[in-house]
Amino acid sequence: MSDIDKKYVKVISVLNKAGQFPIPASETTISILKHTIKEEDLDFIMAFKRKISMTMEQLKEASKLSEEEILTKVKRLASTGVMFDQPNRNGVMIFRLLPIVRQSEYGFMKKLEHTEENIEFGKLFKKLDNALSQMFQNDYDNFKNMFSKMPPIDRTVPYAKNQNGDDIEIVLDKELEVPIEKIIPTQNIDDIIKKYDDIAVGKCFCRQREEIIGHPCTQIELIDSCFTLGKSARHTSKHGFSRLVSQEEALEILKTCREAGLVHKAYHLASDINKEEVAICNCCGDGCCPNSLKGAYIPQNNAASFVAEINPDLCVGCGTCVEKCHNGIIELNNDDKAERDEEFCIGCGVCAYFCPENAITLVEKKRIVNIIPPRKN
Numbered sequence: 351m352s353d354i355d356k357k358y359v360k361v362i363s364v365l366n367k368a369g370q371f372p373i374p375a376s377e378t379t380i381s382i383l384k385h386t387i388k389e390e391d392l393d394f395i396m397a398f399k400r401k402i403s404m405t406m407e408q409l410k411e412a413s414k415l416s417e418e419e420i421l422t423k424v425k426r427l428a429s430t431g432v433m434f435d436q437p438n439r440n441g442v443m444i445f446r447l448l449p450i451v452r453q454s455e456y457g458f459m460k461k462l463e464h465t466e467e468n469i470e471f472g473k474l475f476k477k478l479d480n481a482l483s484q485m486f487q488n489d490y491d492n493f494k495n496m497f498s499k500m501p502p503i504d505r506t507v508p509y510a511k512n513q514n515g516d517d518i519e520i521v522l523d524k525e526l527e528v529p530i531e532k533i534i535p536t537q538n539i540d541d542i543i544k545k546y547d548d549i550a551v552g553k554c555f556c557r558q559r560e561e562i563i564g565h566p567c568t569q570i571e572l573i574d575s576c577f578t579l580g581k582s583a584r585h586t587s588k589h590g591f592s593r594l595v596s597q598e599e600a601l602e603i604l605k606t607c608r609e610a611g612l613v614h615k616a617y618h619l620a621s622d623i624n625k626e627e628v629a630i631c632n633c634c635g636d637g638c639c640p641n642s643l644k645g646a647y648i649p650q651n652n653a654a655s656f657v658a659e660i661n662p663d664l665c666v667g668c669g670t671c672v673e674k675c676h677n678g679i680i681e682l683n684n685d686d687k688a689e690r691d692e693e694f695c696i697g698c699g700v701c702a703y704f705c706p707e708n709a710i711t712l713v714e715k716k717r718i719v720n721i722i723p724p725r726k727n
Contacts, residue, residue: 357392358383362450364395365432368402369449370500370621371648374485378477379450385471386430386453394423395432395447403446420445429589431456436581458559459552459576459591472562483647483723490725497649501621502718504631505653507539507614509699518702519711520656535623537655539614542579542627543600550583551603552576552592557634569634570610575603577630607632613642613676613698615652623653635676643677643694646723654719656697656712662687664709671701671710677721694719 351359359375361383366372373379387395397413398404404412409420424445427433431453434446448456454475462468486493512518536542543549551574557567566572574593577600578586586592595603604614612632619625635642660671660680667686676698679691688709690701696719702710 354389354392355380357389358387361387361392361395364399364402365447365450367398368447369451370503373450373478374481376478376481378474378481382450382453382471382474382478385467385474386432386457387427391423391427394420395427398447403444405442405444409445428585431591434585436585454559455555456586456589456591458555458562459586461553462558462562464562468562472559475559476563479647486648486723487726494649494722497651497722498720500651502623502651502653503621504615504617504650505535505623506655506696506698507537507542507616507630508656508697508712509608509614509703510538510540512703512705512708513609516708518699519708521659521711521713523714535616535618535655536627539604539616539630540601542616542630543577543597543604545627546579546583546597548580548583548594549597549600550578550587550592550594551600552578552586554632554634567634567636569636570607570612573603573606575607575612575632577603579627579629582628604632608703610634611674611676611700611704613696613700633676635678643679643721643723646721648723650721652696652719652721653716654696655714655716656699657692657695657715658690658697658699658701659711659713660688660690660701661709661711664707666707666709668706670704670706674700674704676700694721 358380362373362375362379394413394415397409406417406420410417413420424433424435428435432448434448435443437443457471509518536545553572553574554576557572560567561572578592583592583594587594612634615631615633616627617629617631619628633642635644665687667682667688669682671688672680672682677694677696679694680688680701683689697712697715699712702712
């Protein structure tokens with residue numbers, strides 16, 4: 351291994367401190383970082399080895415660089431998804447490293463041409479996905495147990511209305527005791543949008559990455575559908591990953607996503623669903639998004655608040671819900687009635703949205719749904 355590659359390995363260990371799941375230092379990972387971090391910036395990244403988030407004064411001390419030099423490097427690294435630069439609530443600018451996965455997310459949010467460089471970048475992340483999948487399969491039980499104890503990375507926000515514009519029937523758990531001081535996460539995607547003045551939208555990074563390497567989504571064309579909110583919106587728009595939009599345009603985009611049967615997923619600050627939302631994804635289920643059972647390659651945890659309930663007296667066995675289910679967990683039984691696997695139901699409401707007979711309701715059931723790939727070995 352060259353001296354430069356050894357420095358990249360050290361950088362990987364620093365970047366891993368910013369994420370929930372460590373990415374192994376492999377030839378593939380090093381190749382990814384060579385797309386996003388120039389050799390002359392490696393020492394600057396190492397300045398974060400003790401603390402991944404710093405003020406300018408702290409960073410000047412740690413890096414031994416001038417403010418002008420730091421800002422030049424930050425601008426370059428922020429433009430490739432390596433660094434986050436936004437003021438905190440007190441107005442103090444904070445510079446924070448981002449996990450390696452963010453380089454894929456931000457890097458594929460902006461509209462990309464099918465250049466050799468972009469195709470290679472997409473294939474590298476696909477290769478990394480495959481390596482992570484194999485690593486999980488090689489130690490299946492231990493990884494499964496480890497992930498089951500991790501906090502959910504996202505939260506499903508259910509559909510509120512069906513395709514005719516009628517309210518989807520929602521049954522709340524009246525026996526559920528909720529302390530007055532407990533924060534109840536917003537359960538209507540439109541209400542989340544209306545909470546924010548700064549809203550930005552870019553391409554779905556999952557779908558664009560797959561399209562770049564020759565696997566276009568079969569559920570929806572590649573549109574702007576990945577939202578960042580508040581401080582995250584200001585960051586992604588500042589560095590060209592997204593564009594700022596009005597609440598009205600955001601709501602229209604969400605309507606288009608619902609008509610395609612995409613699932614609303616909210617992401618929260620520090621992966622804590624009791625904290626403010628920082629992003630909204632609209633996920634397909636045809637395999638191009640890793641957080642569905644059909645596309646998962648490593649385990650992921652999802653916070654769900656509802657479960658779909660199918661009324662067999664109203665169900666006519668048309669199979670629409672079978673076709674539309676994000677996780678592919680609905681099937682027709684011997685009586686041609688739809689049945690779903692509750693264990694993997696995330697309560698997204700897509701099935702209820704498309705059901706022509708209004709035979710599906712959403713019943714409150716707060717829990718963590720473990721999206722676990724099947725054992726292959």
